[in-house]
Amino acid sequence: MRNPSVLFYTTLLLVLSWAGAPRAVAHAFLDHAAPRVGSTVTPAPSELTLSFTQNLEPAFSTVEVFDEKGAKVDKGDVTVDPNDGALLRVSLNPLPHGTYKVVWHVVSVDTHPTEGDFTFQVAP
C-alpha cells in the first residue's frame, strides 16, 4: 500500500510544478514585430504584424499606428490571425517616408493585460 501512495504524491508534485511554472510567466509580451521594433524599412509595409508570447483575447487586443503628427495611419482592421492566436495584424495606409509609432494594448487568454509602444521608420 505504500508504493501507490508515494507514486500519487510524486505525480501530484510533478503536476503542480508543471502547472505552476508557466503560469508565473504567462503574460502576452511582444516577441517580435514586422516591421521590426526600431527598424528602418523600404518599401513601406502595407501591414503591421505583432507576434506575442501567448495567445490573445481578440475582443480586448488592439494596436494603432501613428505618424509624426499623431495622425492615425492604420486602417483600423485589427484582427488576431485565425491560424495563430498570438499574432495581431492591422493594415496600413500607404506610408510616406518618416517615423511611425506603434501603440499596442492586449489581453492574453489568461486575462492579464499588457501594453507597449515602439517606432519604426520608412526610408525615402
Ligand SMILES: [Cu+2]
Ligand atoms: Cu498572464
